[in-house]
Amino acid sequence: MNFAETLHTNPIFKIVADAAKTLNVPAYVVGGFVRDLILNRPSKDIDIVCVGSGIELAELVAKNSGREDTYLSVFKNFGTAMIKLDDWEVEFVGARKESYQRDSRKPIVEDGTLEDDQNRRDFTINAMAISLNDNNFGELIDPFDGLADIRRKIIKTPLEPSITFSDDPLRMMRAIRFATQLNFDIHPDTFDALIKEKERIEIISKERITDELNKIILAKKPSYGFLLLDSCGLLEKIFPEFVKLKGVETEEGKGHKDNFYHTLQVLDNASTKTDDLWIRWAAILHDIAKPATKRFDKKRGWTFHGHEEMGAKWVKGIFTEMRLPLNEKMRYVKKLVRLHLRPIALSKEAITDSALRRLLYEAGEDLEGLMILCRADITSKNGEKVKKYLRNFDIVEQKLKEVEESDKLRQFQPVVTGEIIMELFGIKPSKEVGIIKIAVREAILEGQIENTLESGIPFVLAEGAKLGLVAVEK
Incomplete structure (x- = not known):
């Protein structure tokens, strides 16, 4: 040629x-x-x-x-x-x-x-x-x-694969990365060498491993790379927390979904909507704490209460171990993991303006990423069930837009500040100021008062009176 x-x-x-x-x-x-x-x-x-x-x-x-x-x-x-x-x-x-x-x-x-x-x-x-x-x-x-x-469409080493991988074990990650990016198969002899030499990955720095893993995550269908990593035993070596998602337990005839394969489906779903690496990482970690929170209840079956809060707490540790950035990217993933159930819950129940306000307030500028993750999280073998949830999500998103337009909650800050509270009562920074600030915020989010001085100051005076504070006369 x-x-x-x-x-x-x-x-x-x-x-x-x-x-x-x-x-x-x-x-x-x-x-x-x-x-x-x-x-x-x-x-x-x-x-x-x-x-x-x-x-x-x-x-x-x-x-x-x-x-x-x-x-x-x-x-x-x-x-x-x-x-x-x-x-x-x-x-x-x-x-x-x-x-x-x-x-x-x-x-x-x-x-x-x-x-x-x-x-x-x-x-x-x-x-x-x-x-x-x-x-x-x-x-x-x-x-x-x-x-x-x-x-x-074959990934194959030029020379004997075990020697190739033993000499430079990072090539094992590269084999899977290229297979994932190009949608190629790995030659059987080469794959056997991945299994044989997997222990050698331990001499490679976390930074180099994570660099290759991120390239797999950014592929068109990243689940393929994770399945290859799991099949050859490398995933257990480089990301043991993820492997713990595998498996289904059954009690009294009731089982739960395999969270390993569910998470890979969520990752693929998210990948069809965004090339953002950090939304994809949020998809990987959104259910990471389910094994630790799994409980069986005779009436309700399997539950995973609090897995979103625990998972959010784990994000920093996983990012540290993986040598991922401990900056706003980590905080973004942490927020998405913590909030990922909120929009799903809203899609299943009567939607109140106060619940929408709280979601807008907590998600802030990260709402779009959160909604991509939540849509990706709707997985089921029942296609009609998926369509129903997605239709409900359309309703939630429309209502969020309406509340956002009226209340401007993305950059939400109560106009009644701590300085105003201190001036009203002639006091210095104190626990009482914090209590009143929280009460003002909650009242605005619940729709009890508007986010204006005219509406807020009478509320503050009333809250101060409950705490024994007296307004300064002017």
Whole structure:
């Protein structure tokens, strides 16, 4: 297969080819760009391997680009360089061969040939190269039949899979990530090696594991990746809390749904509506505390009381363990987990304005994300039941819009502030001020008073009198 015509459409490849010719070093496009070119997937990352100095080649390419805005980064310790040109990122490295020690995924690196470099690649579909040399420009060099594996939709290692995974155990996560992103199968021998080498994942940092897991979560159908992780035993190693959702218990003929598969369905449902990683994480964690709160009641069957509150409390610990950010992203997920039952409860009962106000007040600017999660959480084998709940959700959302338009509760703050309360009674900051502030907020949310000074001050005076406070005369 020859890609000369395709490469000629991007001037970057001619600049690289000319620079390589000047330096008399063979150069090749390798890896993910080649794979994505064959799959017709968009890619702005180009990897160039040359049989020589990748840094020297990058420096000459930057010089020959004729562009002052060409950005060059050199990483001498790694023997690599990277050029940014427009929205393209081109990475350069000299061909290498690698060997590994048992206790580390960091290889011992030596200069090598193109064949050596292709041998060290993780999967056959990533081990293909396209020549940028005069004698065979555009020719596909495919020693492991990666093109055939793309056509067969197979993830397979170039060399013996157990050695590949033992050398660099992160490749186990990458195998599942690529299978999920591309909707490929994993070759049986490669999958057997995942099972055999799963313990080796323990030498990989949590940051690297979570980076791959997030890419799985952001795939079109992330449940496929989780099922693969579970089947080979990696999920138990990297996310044991999630595995605890598995299984169904039966008491007196009453069972509950398998929360593992339910959660994966919720995740897939959410993924059809949003690419937001944090809403997807909320889908993963929304029922995470169900195993800890599961109880059997003879009258009501299985219950999971308080799992939303407990799950919200667990979010920070899970984010810490996973090395996920402990900032507003974590707080967003925590809020969605804590509130995920509220809209569902509203869809099942008579909707009061006070309940809508409370939801608007607590969800605030995160209401849209919460509603995506809650819609995703409606799962049943009974299609009519799902349609009924979704219709009820439409009613809830319409009523939320109406209350929001009238009460403006997204940025809700009572106009009666603590300063006003202190001035009315001539007091300093105290427990009584806090009690009155809470009473004002509750009265507004219940619709007892309007959020105005005219309505609020008489209420404050009455509440103060209950506490023995006397208004200051003016």
